[in-house]
Amino acid sequence: MDxxxxxxxxxxxDDSRWRYIADGLGTTFTVTFFAAILGVxxxxxxxxxxxxxxxxxxxxIVLKILDTICKVYLTVIRGTPAMIxxxxxxxxxxxxxxxxxxxxxxxxxxxxxxxxxxxxxRSGIMSIDNGQFEAGRSLGFSYSQTMIHIIxxxxxxxxxxxxxxEFITLLKETSICGYIALTxxxxxxxxIRSQTYEPLLPLLAAALIYLVIVTVxxxxxxxxxxxxxxxxR
Amino acid sequence: xxxxxxxxEIKDLCKSFGDHLxxxxxxxxxxxxxxxxxxxxxxxxxxxxxxSLNLLEEPTGGSITFEGLNITDPKxxxxxxxxxxxxxxxxxxxxxxxxxxxxxxxxxxKLLNKSKEEAExxxxxxxxxxxxxxxxxxxxxxxxxxxxxxxxxxxxxCMDPDVILxxxxxxxxxxxxxxxxxxxxxxxxxxxxxxxxxxxEMGFAKEVGTRVMFIDEGxxxxxxxxxxxxxxxxxxxxxxxxxxxx
Numbered sequence: 001m002d003x004x005x006x007x008x009x010x011x012x013x014d015d016s017r018w019r020y021i022a023d024g025l026g027t028t029f030t031v032t033f034f035a036a037i038l039g040v041x042x043x044x045x046x047x048x049x050x051x052x053x054x055x056x057x058x059x060x061i062v063l064k065i066l067d068t069i070c071k072v073y074l075t076v077i078r079g080t081p082a083m084i085x086x087x088x089x090x091x092x093x094x095x096x097x098x099x100x101x102x103x104x105x106x107x108x109x110x111x112x113x114x115x116x117x118x119x120x121x122r123s124g125i126m127s128i129d130n131g132q133f134e135a136g137r138s139l140g141f142s143y144s145q146t147m148i149h150i151i152x153x154x155x156x157x158x159x160x161x162x163x164x165x166e167f168i169t170l171l172k173e174t175s176i177c178g179y180i181a182l183t184x185x186x187x188x189x190x191x192i193r194s195q196t197y198e199p200l201l202p203l204l205a206a207a208l209i210y211l212v213i214v215t216v217x218x219x220x221x222x223x224x225x226x227x228x229x230x231x232x233r
Numbered sequence: 234x235x236x237x238x239x240x241x242e243i244k245d246l247c248k249s250f251g252d253h254l255x256x257x258x259x260x261x262x263x264x265x266x267x268x269x270x271x272x273x274x275x276x277x278x279x280x281x282x283x284x285s286l287n288l289l290e291e292p293t294g295g296s297i298t299f300e301g302l303n304i305t306d307p308k309x310x311x312x313x314x315x316x317x318x319x320x321x322x323x324x325x326x327x328x329x330x331x332x333x334x335x336x337x338x339x340x341x342x343k344l345l346n347k348s349k350e351e352a353e354x355x356x357x358x359x360x361x362x363x364x365x366x367x368x369x370x371x372x373x374x375x376x377x378x379x380x381x382x383x384x385x386x387x388x389x390x391c392m393d394p395d396v397i398l399x400x401x402x403x404x405x406x407x408x409x410x411x412x413x414x415x416x417x418x419x420x421x422x423x424x425x426x427x428x429x430x431x432x433x434e435m436g437f438a439k440e441v442g443t444r445v446m447f448i449d450e451g452x453x454x455x456x457x458x459x460x461x462x463x464x465x466x467x468x469x470x471x472x473x474x475x476x477x478x479x
Contacts, residue, residue, distance in 0.1 A: 134289055135326035139340040139392060140316035149339060153330050 011201045017192050021205060024188030031105045031184065032171045038110025039170070043117025046070045048147065050118065051125040055133075070118070077115035083176045085112055090180040101182040105174065113170045120162045124155035157228045164221035168214050175210075185209055238265045240300060240396050240427055241286060247294030248281055248451075255281045257451035258295065263396070263429060268422045270442035270459075271431045274474060278451040279431045283398050286429065287311075287318045300395065316344055319389030319397035323405050325381040327373035333360070333384055334369045337391045345392070352391070359387040363417055379410030383417050396427040403434060435478060439463055447471045 012018040053067040077085070089108040090101070128151050136146030178187030189206035193199045241263040248256040255278045263269055273279045284290040286297065288304060288311050296305045304314050328336050337359070338352035347355075360366040363383045373381055382402055389397055399418065403411045415437050422428060422441045432438065438445050438459055445462040447455045447470075455468040463479075466472050 129324075129326075131322055131324050131326040132328065135320075135322065135328070137312075138287055138289065138315055138318070138320035139389070140312050140344050141340065142312050145343065149343065150328055154328075157330065 007198060007201055011192055011196050011198055012205075015195075017195065020183065020188035020191045021185060021202070021209070022188075024183050024185040024206075025209065027102060027177065027182060028171070028174055028184040030102060031109060031174045031177060031182075032167070034106040035109035035113055035174070036167050036170060038106065039113030039117045039166075042110065042114030043119075043121050046073065046114065046118035047121030047125060050122050052143070054122075054126065055130075074115050074118060077112055078119075082109070082112045082173050083179060086176060087179060101177075101180055104180065105177050105182055109170060109174060112173070113166060116166050116169075117163065120159050120166060121155065123162075124159035125151055127158055128154050160221065160225055160228065164218065168217060171213060171217070172210060239263070240265055241429075242298040243286075243295070244298075245295035246282070246285060246292050246297065248278075248285060248290055249293050255451050256285065256292070259448075259451070259453055260295075261446070261453060261456065263427065265395075265427055266425050266443075268428045268430065268441055268443045269446055270438040270444070271429065271446045271448060272433070272435070272438060272474075272478075273448040277449045279448040280400055282448060283400050283429060283431045286398055287315050287320055289320075316340075316392050317395045319392060319394035321382070321385050321389055321397060321399045321402050323401040325373075325378070325385045325405075327381055327385060327388070329373050332370050332372055333365070333376075336373070336384065337388045340388075341391050356387075356391055359390055362420075363387055377410060378406045379413045382406065382410075382414045386414070386417050386421070390421075396429065397421070399428065399430040399432065401431050401433070403432065433478070435463070447474065449474070 012021075049063065049066045049070050053063060086105065086108045090099075090104045094104055125147075132150055132154065133146060136150040137143070141149065174184055175186035177184040178190060181187075183191070185206050189202040192202040196202075239262050241261075243262065244260050246256055246259040247254065257278075259282060271279045271283060281290050285292050286299075288297075292305055296303055298304070299314055299318070302314070303309065304311060327333075328339070331339065334353060334356055337356040338347075338349065341347045341352040341355070342349060357366060357369065360369055363386070365380060365383060365387075368376060368380065368384070373384070376384065386397075386402075402418070403414050406414065411434070415434065418428070418430070418437070419441050430437070430442075440459075442459045444456055445459050446453055447462070447466075447468065449470050455462070455466065455471050462471075463475065466475055
């Protein structure tokens with residue numbers, strides 16, 4: 001027991017080493033939060049284009065070109081590891097040393113997540129019965145009005161569990177931030193390990209923090225899901 | 234609008250899916266106040282014809298004129314005209330995430346710029362007319378099929394349409410619920426609503442229809458007053474059809 005207290009003291013209290021993890025926590029939250037927002041916006045737009053073309057709702061050439069761009073985006077992003085994307089974003093695209101690492105991470109993870117969110121949204125939109133669409137159009141709603149007022153709310157409810165899963169994956173995926181020397185939870189814990197030569201406690205602490213965040217997130221989503229289920233259906 | 238004004242003028246309407254010609258040069262008119270009942274064997278194109286009238290199916294040939302405007306013209310803003318053309322579907326297509334009242338007021342509020350109060354007042358009045366005012370705050374999943382279809386009918390009425398298209402409105406209903414829906418439709422017809430109805434209910438066609446149209450192989454094979462249509466059919470395909478369904 002004394003041994004444990006001594007190790008705890010060494011890893012977290014001495015030299016205020018806990019701050020590596022605390023700072024990292026902030027970074028993990030910031031990167032995950034803004035990347036999720038970017039991912040949802042990107043994913044929604046891509047899903048809109050893809051499902052419009054899939055449904056044959058428009059024959060415009062601009063949309064066909066956009067659809068091709070979206071398909072390339074989905075293939076490239078889903079076909080390469082997030083870590084490679086992050087490294088390319090930091091070292092190749094923004095090779096300048098002045099660029100904020102956090103910004104690069106948000107952009108990279110946001111673009112990555114957007115591809116997965118797009119497919120989630122698209123499956124949600126396609127899962128809505130075509131009759132809903134026809135009912136909206138027959139009342140005089142335009143394609144986009146039907147999408148916003150009738151299809152999207154139902155699609156969102158259907159994909160909520162998958163979407164929550166994606167956010168949880170995203171949160172854990174940000175643990176590779178250390179590769180561009182950005183201190184997130186993982187990198188913070190690893191820094192402590194490299195100073196104290198004591199791997200168990202810092203890594204365990206990091207794992208525990210991820211676990212707690214994910215558990216809380218899952219609980220919140222479950223609550224939201226139950227709420228959405230009670231209104232309607 | 235004067236009585237007997239032409240609402241729909243359909244000229245050489247064609248629709249094909251790939252090589253398959255579903256509608257084969259259909260020409261007819263629908264006048265104000267008419268109740269046109271469209272019958273025919275399944276796969277004859279009668280639903281496709283009805284769905285072409287508000288361009289849910291895009292015709293591949295010919296033209297449709299609605300209230301003097303060519304709605305098949307690509308430059309025409311179809312959303313505007315669909316507001317005047319109500320539609321009732323076989324599977325009701327109520328919005329499951331909205332209450333009955335919200336189902337009915339969504340389009341009037343967003344498209345006709347009605348105030349929420351005014352739209353709700355109108356909706357409640359219509360609900361009373363079909364005896365469902367106590368369902369205003371229920372969700373569609375809490376209703377029976379017949380109730381859903383009655384709501385679908387009054388939802389289309391909320392837009393004050395000039396004509397309502399019915400696509401097999403009773404085909405998905407349990408037999409004991411068919412009557413309540415047909416009664417609402419009869420009331421509408423009595424009030425002078427222009428209607429085009431695809432149905433298998435020959436009794437409704439006889440009793441309420443002002444004209445019955447037989448569509449087979451993508452063509453109008455015969456159209457006539459209900460009396461002539463049922464008592465004195467001329468087309469051999471129609472005779473065969475009637476002998477099977479009556």
